[in-house]
Amino acid sequence: MTDMTKITSGSLIAAEKVEGTNVYNRQGEKLGTVDDIMIDKVSGKAIYAVMSFGGFLGMGEKIHPLPWSTLKYDERKGGYVVDLDKTMLEKAPTYDRADDFVWTPDYGRRVDQYYNVPTYWS
């Protein structure tokens, strides 16, 4: 994953490089990787990072959408740090990677509420 730490400038990163970037907890343990980013079509703002936690917690192919504001980029680690513990993640909204999942305002609000961030959805 060292390639993911190669940032194209001081503060810009290509979406393709975010995909695959490691995610760590506050203790520096790797939790998983960013699978994709959900962006607002009009403003171009990233709203959710879609995380894959792999075998961690035995969560297999479950996808965890995290509000973008819960991720802090750590230059030194070359990855994102989230302040989330195991219990928090286990109970978080997920969906199956295989599903043809459709985002709804209700689902989005549930995610935002779970992580206690201002909701993107009106």
Added chain:
Amino acid sequence: MTDMTKITSGSLIAAEKVEGTNVYNRQGEKLGTVDDIMIDKVSGKAIYAVMSFGGFLGMGEKIHPLPWSTLKYDERKGGYVVDLDKTMLEKAPTYDRADDFVWTPDYGRRVDQYYNVPTYWS
């Protein structure tokens, strides 16, 4: 490219789906596709769409970074519309796809100035 029009919700789109989305001019002619998105690591805001215009204008493998604000999403077309003509694009800042291109504040400011948008770079 019809798959690119399958939006995951009313206003959210996966970055992976933006990549490959068609770009049209105001006359409805296809200019090219979005290759990648440059996002600000901290705010998560898309700053540039990195466009590939393919054989159009004989520009081959040249990559055109466009400030995100120059792109308007057209729900009906399932793609982005830009108000740019051929001459404007021909003279725009580009770089070679093959290059190991590194974004600098100077280059960014040049792009922003060319398209007459407020610059992202301080």
